[in-house]
Amino acid sequence: MPALDRAVTAFAGLASGSYYWPEGLLAEQLIAGLASSRHRRQQAVAGGRRVLSSYRLPNGGGERAALLVDDRSGDVLAAALAHRECGVGSSTKGCRDDQHAVLSIFLRPGIDRAQAQPLLEWSRTVPNEDLDSGEEEKFEKTEYTTMDAAHTKALPVVRPKGFAAQVPLYPRAVIYRTGQDALSDKKARRVLRLQTVDSVAQVLAFYKQLSPPLDGIESEMDGASGYVLGSRNGIAFSVNAKPPRDMPAITNIEIEIAE
Incomplete structure (x- = not known):
């Protein structure tokens, strides 16, 4: 529906x-x-x-x-x-x-x-x-x-301890708590899972339109999911966005800082 x-x-x-x-x-x-x-x-x-x-x-x-x-x-x-x-x-x-x-x-x-x-x-x-x-x-x-x-309205997301402040977070999102809690403490320092009611296209557009732009940016949309790769201030990261199963009106976002 x-x-x-x-x-x-x-x-x-x-x-x-x-x-x-x-x-x-x-x-x-x-x-x-x-x-x-x-x-x-x-x-x-x-x-x-x-x-x-x-x-x-x-x-x-x-x-x-x-x-x-x-x-x-x-x-x-x-x-x-x-x-x-x-x-x-x-x-x-x-x-x-x-x-x-x-x-x-x-x-x-x-x-x-x-x-x-x-x-x-x-x-x-x-x-x-x-x-x-x-x-x-x-x-x-x-x-x-x-x-x-x-x-x-969206409230400011509290970054996990150790998650780099230089990595931009999608502003209209909340922490995907059950997804984030499934991560180990070590992985949570470089992976942040969010959710929004905005579309995958809106999430990708936010990262592609950042000013100044991300260095070495790449992006692709494949069906209902998509990603952006890039770096800021020497920190490389990826953003993957896709809807949960059977819920096209919700978008899950995973931001991962490269090791």
Whole structure:
């Protein structure tokens, strides 16, 4: 559903948080929560709107998402994640259980909680047999966030210890936390993994248009992925950009300093 994915990224921007996994893009987690075609549902609601919902694969009803969409424009007006707050504060921390679930609701500016009521109603419809415990789900907390610029804009990326300050970082991105945490401390000094809702072409264009230009620059786009090679102040590095599997609206970026 490329058009719907783009509507999700336009709504969520570069907001991030720990819902299904630690400190990931909200847009990616919303798209993941709608992935199961078998559980995909849509329901017309008042005001020319509809609720689209599904589950995250393969995690069942404990991790699911819903969107409140304007039928005429296709814009996402509000979104919800039912989740277990996995990895909050730590990539190794476990998840909540079905009796201590969390419902996170995100509102487009100008949309109030009353208009998002269909998402609350959706949250109560998961069958017990679709949950790990087989028991009725209980939300320990429900949280609301308005997706204004303060929540959707890019924040400065904190470079890993030892990662050269001379290497330019794509400005509209967040650290791809699960990818970065998979690196050894030694490799993290020269490899930085980022994510953005911008396209691969936009990422490559940023590096090709730097001023002053990179020394010895090379670049190529091959299908959905691409790369840039070059150096600055004697430090050679590469930038590889590609979308994750089945998520063309998200771009993963890997910046690697040559050894």
